[in-house]
Amino acid sequence: MTRIIVIANQKGGVGKTTSAMNLGLAFTESGQRVLLIDLDPQGGLTAAFGIDSYDIRRSAFSLIMYSHVSLARVMRPVRERLALVPASIDLAASEVQLAGAPDRAQRLRASLRRGQLPFDFVLIDTPPGLGILAANGLVAADEVLIPVQCQYLAMRGVRALMDTIVRVKKNLNPTLRLTGLFGTMYRADSVHAQEVVDELRAVFGKRMFQTLIQYDDAVAEAPIVGLSVLEYMPRHPIAEGYRALAQEVMRGSVES
Numbered sequence: 001m002t003r004i005i006v007i008a009n010q011k012g013g014v015g016k017t018t019s020a021m022n023l024g025l026a027f028t029e030s031g032q033r034v035l036l037i038d039l040d041p042q043g044g045l046t047a048a049f050g051i052d053s054y055d056i057r058r059s060a061f062s063l064i065m066y067s068h069v070s071l072a073r074v075m076r077p078v079r080e081r082l083a084l085v086p087a088s089i090d091l092a093a094s095e096v097q098l099a100g101a102p103d104r105a106q107r108l109r110a111s112l113r114r115g116q117l118p119f120d121f122v123l124i125d126t127p128p129g130l131g132i133l134a135a136n137g138l139v140a141a142d143e144v145l146i147p148v149q150c151q152y153l154a155m156r157g158v159r160a161l162m163d164t165i166v167r168v169k170k171n172l173n174p175t176l177r178l179t180g181l182f183g184t185m186y187r188a189d190s191v192h193a194q195e196v197v198d199e200l201r202a203v204f205g206k207r208m209f210q211t212l213i214q215y216d217d218a219v220a221e222a223p224i225v226g227l228s229v230l231e232y233m234p235r236h237p238i239a240e241g242y243r244a245l246a247q248e249v250m251r252g253s254v255e256s
């Protein structure tokens with residue numbers, strides 16, 4: 001059975017895209033077949049694979065806008081066992097174009113649920129904010145995985161996100177469950193970061209994964225050359241971190 005996981009946090013810059021790419025790669029290293037879907041008009045995930053969002057015809061936009069466009073037509077292989085549905089710049093217009101449509105949040109779900117998916121995992125990267133595209137991700141998924149930056153005020157954003165998830169469950173996707181939360185950009189030398197982690201663990205308990213993804217500026221270098229951290233610096237603590245997180249996620253979601 002395919003596990004469809006949306007990576008969500010309405011706060012910008014917390015590591016959603018970095019996690020989608022590196023977790024995806026980590027799954028493939030364990031022999032899993034993975035599909036990544038870039039739902040962000042900024043196309044960060046698409047660019048990280050060296051694909052130009054301004055120069056593609058078939059993308060997540062076509063999948064969401066046109067019911068006759070199939071997943072097979074918009075996805076492309078990017079690595080062994082890894083495929084990508086890229087974002088194109090016109091995805092930005094979909095928020096406006098779908099504004100009046102009654103099924104606006106169900107579009108992606110409809111196109112993913114049409115047949116059997118030849119993948120073990122589908123990871124959906126969402127844009128910051130809680131607009132129609134992020135909603136499409138939350139409605140299409142079975143599970144939601146939440147990266148939390150180990151920084152001041154992190155908690156506030158997570159509470160708002162939890163409220164949103166409750167609303168989505170109630171109105172649009174009753175079987176949505178939490179995969180778990182995990183800390184990103186953790187600085188081991190910072191007392192403050194440790195306080196944030198302690199607070200997250202106190203509030204979320206088992207719903208928080210053990211793995212903490214550390215902070216290192218070197219992370220920014222990998223996508224520039226079109227590589228994941230796992231490929232660019234295979235033995236780096238951040239690469240090992242994403243491998244450990246992949247193992248935790250493979251063991252199952254915190255909610256059954």
Ligand SMILES: Nc1ncnc2c1ncn2[C@@H]1O[C@H](COP(=O)(O)OP(=O)(O)OP(=O)(O)O)[C@@H](O)[C@H]1O
Nearest residue numbers: 012013014015016017018128185214215216219220
């Ligand atoms: N562990 C890390 N250590 C240091 N920098 C990181 C780490 N993870 C991500 N970054 C950097 O932080 C920035 C934001 O990361 P990323 O794009 O993954 O976040 P995002 O949540 O997808 O952002 P957005 O909400 O804008 O889509 C990027 O420049 C990225 O290179």
Ligand SMILES: [Mg+2]
Nearest residue numbers: 016017040044
């Ligand atoms: Mg992003």
